[in-house]
Each structure stands twice: as C-alpha cells, then as structure tokens.
Amino acid sequence: MSFKDSVSVITGSGQGIGKKIAQRLASEGASVVISDIDTETARETAREIESSFGIKVASIKTDVKKRDEIQRLVDFTVEEFGKIDILVNNAGICSLTGIEDISEEEWNGVIDVNLKGVFFCSQAVVLVMKGQGQGRILNMASLAGKVGGIAVGAHYAASKAGVICLTKSFAKALAPFGVRVNAIAPGPVDTAMTQAFPPEAREELVGQCPLGRFADTEDIAEAALFLLSDAAKHITGEILDINGGTLMD
Ligand SMILES: NC(=O)c1ccc[n+]([C@@H]2O[C@H](COP(=O)([O-])OP(=O)(O)OC[C@H]3O[C@@H](n4cnc5c(N)ncnc54)[C@H](O)[C@@H]3O)[C@@H](O)[C@H]2O)c1
Numbered sequence: 001m002s003f004k005d006s007v008s009v010i011t012g013s014g015q016g017i018g019k020k021i022a023q024r025l026a027s028e029g030a031s032v033v034i035s036d037i038d039t040e041t042a043r044e045t046a047r048e049i050e051s052s053f054g055i056k057v058a059s060i061k062t063d064v065k066k067r068d069e070i071q072r073l074v075d076f077t078v079e080e081f082g083k084i085d086i087l088v089n090n091a092g093i094c095s096l097t098g099i100e101d102i103s104e105e106e107w108n109g110v111i112d113v114n115l116k117g118v119f120f121c122s123q124a125v126v127l128v129m130k131g132q133g134q135g136r137i138l139n140m141a142s143l144a145g146k147v148g149g150i151a152v153g154a155h156y157a158a159s160k161a162g163v164i165c166l167t168k169s170f171a172k173a174l175a176p177f178g179v180r181v182n183a184i185a186p187g188p189v190d191t192a193m194t195q196a197f198p199p200e201a202r203e204e205l206v207g208q209c210p211l212g213r214f215a216d217t218e219d220i221a222e223a224a225l226f227l228l229s230d231a232a233k234h235i236t237g238e239i240l241d242i243n244g245g246t247l248m249d
Helices: 016-027 039-053 067-081 104-131 156-178 199-207 215-230
Strands: 007-011 032-038 057-061 087-088 135-140 178-185 239-242
Touching: 007 016, 007 067, 007 104, 007 156, 016 032, 016 087, 016 215, 032 039, 032 067, 039 057, 057 067, 057 239, 067 104, 067 156, 104 156, 104 178, 104 215, 135 156, 135 199, 135 239, 156 178, 178 215, 215 239
Parallel strands: 007 032, 007 087, 032 057, 087 135, 135 178, 178 239
Antiparallel strands: none
C-alpha cells in the first residue's frame, strides 16, 4: 500500500486518531499537512513525523469552525505541495451533556466543529480535487451517529449522523470527477476524548462490546489507510463500522 508522491491534509491531527492516521500515511510515503486548532500539538506532531519518516511535513493552525482558516489551509497546501490528494476530516469535539442541559451555545459549538467543519473543509478541497480529476475524502463519523448517543450527548450523535449523510451526498456528487468519499464510524476509541469519560461509562461501553475492549488508534488508522488506498478504488459512500461488534448492520 504505497502513498508515495501523494499529499494528505488531516484536520485535528495534533493528537489522537488524526495523529495516528497522519503517522501511518507518512510511513507509506505520503507528504502530510498536520492541521489543528492547537498550534503546539500540530507543530510537535509534524516534527515527530518528519524525524521518523524523513518526508515533507508541514503544520498549520486551522480552526475548522472558521472558513477563512479552512481556505488558508487549502491555499497553503497547494502552494507548498502543489496538490491535495487526500483530505481526512477528523477534527471533532465530544460532549456528554444530557438533553435538558444542552445550551444553545453548546449545541452550536458541537455542530460547528463536527458537522459544519466537515462540510466547509470538503467544499474547499472540491475545486482542487475536481481540477486534478482525482482525490479521496475520509470523514470521521461515529457509532453514535448510527444508533444515537450512548455515553455521549444527543448533539454529538446528531452531528455524526449529519456527517454520515454528508459523506453519501459528497460521494454521489464527486464520483463523476474521480473523487471517492467514505467515512469511518468508530465505537469507543482509547484517546483523550474517551479518557475524559467517567470510569462507569467506560466500563459500560466495554461491557456492550462483543470483542470486549475499546479500539486503539491503530485499529482506526489501518482501516483509514485501506479506504484511502487504491485497494478500495471501487468503494465510495461507505460508512465503515469499527466497533468490536457492538453494532452489526
Ligand atoms: N475517541 C472516540 O471514542 C471516537 C469515537 C468515534 C468517533 N470519534 C471521532 O474521531 C475524531 C478524532 O477524535 P479523537 O478521539 O482522536 O479525539 P481527540 O480529542 O484526541 O482529538 C481531537 C483533535 O481535534 C482537534 N480539534 C478540536 N476542535 C477543533 C477545531 N475546531 N478545529 C481543528 N481541530 C480541532 C483537537 O485539538 C484534537 O487534536 C473526532 O471527530 C471524534 O468525534 C472518536
């Protein structure tokens, strides 16, 4: 599985799942652009990847809630690397707030990052990818987007259901231009996001999982690389479950 000479942009890749996907893409020869709202983790991740794999890496601060920052990310990547083969819409935030306590501000915050961010990042690369006649977009959805909030809030689940629908809409619209669009719907993954869950919630989630554990970031990154690779060249509009059997659909 070679990604040599390809250019990947991964949002929210300063840590967690996005960082692991960036590392795996780089390990297969891809140039990567590490973008995150957290400038420091983005820089540090870029430094680590560059020294481990000796490929071209850049980091840039991007808040996916802000369209001007998204456009800056796209322009910067095209200027520095000449093209964008891969966009991974990974940036996301999670909240466990119960229905009665979700304020309008919190609702907007979650939807703006998890759903609006995915739409406008994708929209911004569409023109580039159409011009190239090829490209791949991978969105990070969630098991919660299929079954509703489990430990997580209704707003988080709704944002991820939206991501699933956006994935299919973009897949249909972009197929004629050689651009494939897929999503991964992970169950609980062991990252900072779920490490913040109360211990009882983590135990309950493990209890619901036939394989009896959280995914690790490698589990998600391996599937991501498959969907982004030519091995998946006839796959578009797919929402791939990675949940240890918690949902079998
Ligand atoms: N961890 C899980 O159990 C799990 C399960 C299903 C889906 N997901 C999804 O996977 C993705 C990655 O999650 P993770 O577990 O690695 O979480 P994480 O919290 O470890 O990492 C999220 C990253 O996104 C960045 N980010 C947050 N807001 C941003 C913004 N406005 N603009 C740009 N970057 C921003 C953070 O700085 C961080 O680096 C998210 O979309 C999440 O919803 C995670």
